[in-house]
Amino acid sequence: ALLSVPLLPHSFQNRLFSIGDVRESSNRYRLQTWHGTWKMLCEHPFGIGIGEDAWRAVYPHYAVSGTKTVPHAHNIFLQVMAEVGMIGLLLLLIILFFAIRNSFQKRQFAALAAILGTLVMGMFDHLWYFAGMLLPFWAVLALCAPKRAKSDKKKPVCGYFARKPIS
Numbered sequence: 491a492l493l494s495v496p497l498l499p500h501s502f503q504n505r506l507f508s509i510g511d512v513r514e515s516s517n518r519y520r521l522q523t524w525h526g527t528w529k530m531l532c533e534h535p536f537g538i539g540i541g542e543d544a545w546r547a548v549y550p551h552y553a554v555s556g557t558k559t560v561p562h563a564h565n566i567f568l569q570v571m572a573e574v575g576m577i578g579l580l581l582l583l584i585i586l587f588f589a590i591r592n593s594f595q596k597r598q599f600a601a602l603a604a605i606l607g608t609l610v611m612g613m614f615d616h617l618w619y620f621a622g623m624l625l626p627f628w629a630v631l632a633l634c635a636p637k638r639a640k641s642d643k644k645k646p647v648c649g650y651f652a653r654k655p656i657s
Contacts, residue, residue, distance in 0.1 A: 520564045520614065522554040527563040527572055537575035544573070562619050566612030589634040596634070604630050
């Protein structure tokens with residue numbers, strides 16, 4: 491991949507090399523959006539509610555100049571925290587931890603790569619803003635869930651099946 495960089499068109503090369511430059515407009519825009527989102531989170535640690543309507547109603551009051559019409563936080567983790575608060579983010583991180591652990595243990599490296607790739611990219615954009623990214627991500631997580639062990643014996647539910655029938 492690194493050897494192919496000189497073969498890319500100059501517009502792609504320029505964009506690639508501007509990724510860490512805070513003077514570049516899209517990078518500055520994201521940093522300003524994150525700053526405004528963080529200010530909002532400081533006053534709303536339990537979230538503002540789910541969806542674009544909640545975001546549009548609350549975010550502009552905390553937006554840094556030039557970012558009042560941003561449709562989302564441009565970061566999955568900030569967006570989740572903005573919508574459902576720190577508790578929601580903690581639950582998401584727990585789900586991700588177990589999905590990553592299970593995919594590693596089951597040697598599902600494609601699923602692991604999909605999850606980690608989405609999360610890395612999600613640190614710089616809100617990928618779940620598009621349903622085309624949201625559904626496949628959660629489908630991959632579901633595939634990483636551990637299988638329940640099957641038992642040969644039926645376990646009693648509240649002792650009901652353990653009783654002998656009355657004759």
